Amino acid sequence: MADGKMNFPGVRADVSNEFDEATNLIRGGQERSQFDETAEAIYATSGYVYRTAAEAEAAFAGEHDRYIYSRYGNPTVTTFEERLRLLEGAEACLATASGMAAVYASLACMVSAGEKVVGSRALFGSCHVILAEILPRMGVETVLVDGTSLDEWDAALAGGAKAVFLETPSNPGLEVIDLAAVAERAKAVGAMVIVDNVFASPVLQKPLELGADVVVYSATKHIDGQGRTMGGAILGPDEYINKTVMGFTRHTGPSLSPFNAWVLTKGLETIRLRVEAASRAAEELATRLVADPRVASVRYPTLACHPQHDLAMKQMSMGGTIFTVDVGSKERAFTFVDALRLMDISNNVGDSKSLVTHPATTTHRRLPEEARAAVGIGPGMVRVSVGLESVEDLYRDLDQALG
Numbered sequence: 001m002a003d004g005k006m007n008f009p010g011v012r013a014d015v016s017n018e019f020d021e022a023t024n025l026i027r028g029g030q031e032r033s034q035f036d037e038t039a040e041a042i043y044a045t046s047g048y049v050y051r052t053a054a055e056a057e058a059a060f061a062g063e064h065d066r067y068i069y070s071r072y073g074n075p076t077v078t079t080f081e082e083r084l085r086l087l088e089g090a091e092a093c094l095a096t097a098s099g100m101a102a103v104y105a106s107l108a109c110m111v112s113a114g115e116k117v118v119g120s121r122a123l124f125g126s127c128h129v130i131l132a133e134i135l136p137r138m139g140v141e142t143v144l145v146d147g148t149s150l151d152e153w154d155a156a157l158a159g160g161a162k163a164v165f166l167e168t169p170s171n172p173g174l175e176v177i178d179l180a181a182v183a184e185r186a187k188a189v190g191a192m193v194i195v196d197n198v199f200a201s202p203v204l205q206k207p208l209e210l211g212a213d214v215v216v217y218s219a220t221k222h223i224d225g226q227g228r229t230m231g232g233a234i235l236g237p238d239e240y241i242n243k244t245v246m247g248f249t250r251h252t253g254p255s256l257s258p259f260n261a262w263v264l265t266k267g268l269e270t271i272r273l274r275v276e277a278a279s280r281a282a283e284e285l286a287t288r289l290v291a292d293p294r295v296a297s298v299r300y301p302t303l304a305c306h307p308q309h310d311l312a313m314k315q316m317s318m319g320g321t322i323f324t325v326d327v328g329s330k331e332r333a334f335t336f337v338d339a340l341r342l343m344d345i346s347n348n349v350g351d352s353k354s355l356v357t358h359p360a361t362t363t364h365r366r367l368p369e370e371a372r373a374a375v376g377i378g379p380g381m382v383r384v385s386v387g388l389e390s391v392e393d394l395y396r397d398l399d400q401a402l403g
């Protein structure tokens with residue numbers, strides 16, 4: 001049976017081996033139409049036509065590699081998938097309508113009632129709901145551990161598991177998990193390791209090189225990077241993506257729209273430039289604030305005071321675009337956030353505009369208070385997603401708001 005997702009002709013596959021990352025980010029996955037357009041075309045179509053009834057029959061019988069229906073595959077979406085696949089260094093990629101669609105599909109396509117998933121407990125709010133509420137309702141056993149404790153991973157994996165799901169650095173606590181050590185333990189019991197790599201982005205951390213099997217993204221964040229569209233992606237082994245995941249998504253329908261795929265494709269062209277610039281700014285601001293007596297604490301992976309600093313330095317090429325600052329109480333956090341004049345209050349991250357949020361009352365409000373405390377989300381914590389504005393303007397804004 002055809003998976004309805006056409007593979008590129010040989011010339012595109014060859015590009016990946018021939019050129020460096022910078023070239024692939026600009027040209028990877030592009031397939032020009034008969035009109036020889038410079039930029040990638042948008043194929044805004046839900047369906048595809050057949051010249052004869054026999055051609056349709058052959059397409060559905062899988063005898064013919066072609067597009068059938070955009071829930072299964074679309075040329076603009078394929079361009080995005082191929083460009084991201086080259087950046088990640090994965091065998092295959094499948095794009096989804098949002099990051100949560102990617103997270104859910106990556107797990108739901110493979111776990112059945114009676115099987116076990118082990119996850120780190122410091123998860124994005126909706127990821128926590130999938131592991132702690134939705135999968136258990138379907139008879140899947142889920143165990144959440146302190147991701148920084150290898151002893152807890154050992155204990156949870158002891159009886160075997162189907163999958164491991166983790167996020168590093170975590171949102172918003174910026175907890176860093178030892179990917180190589182967890183992957184080794186998971187491999188020993190035959191569990192597939194799925195890493196939510198949103199905070200590091202595909203440019204600062206390569207989970208597959210550290211032993212993970214699958215990487216998932218909210219492309220809404222750094223991949224778009226300019227706050228325009230929702231999107232997601234699952235990357236991993238060819239068999240898993242094109243059989244297991246595709247066999248689930250083609251019938252359940254979390255497909256990415258061609259227009260959003262096009263926006264995300266253009267986002268990839270500048271992702272390294274944007275993420276590196278924002279990370280330099282985030283490190284600069286975090287470094288200034290950690291020395292500031294008006295704040296109780298600052299968390300950023302490459303700061304010496306971060307609990308997993310050495311691991312972060314080894315596992316990531318830079319600290320990322322996000323830091324958190326604790327100002328002591330909810331009241332002080334609200335006063336600080338409300339006093340910001342440049343940075344916007346918004347629950348998104350990875351935008352070219354700097355954004356702040358108060359996780360305890362927004363993105364993580366669904367977590368019970370003890371669960372929030374366990375992953376370091378106190379009432380005084382503010383998450384700052386650093387954008388591409390002038391670092392000095394951003395510092396002046398933080399400084400006046402703290403005053």
Ligand SMILES: *Cc1c(COP(=O)(O)O)cnc(C)c1O
Pocket residue numbers: 098099100101103124126127167171196198199217218219220221230231232349
């Ligand atoms: C935003 C986010 C998601 C969800 O992505 P959406 O595109 O909003 O569905 C998942 N994981 C992490 C770490 C995120 O930050």
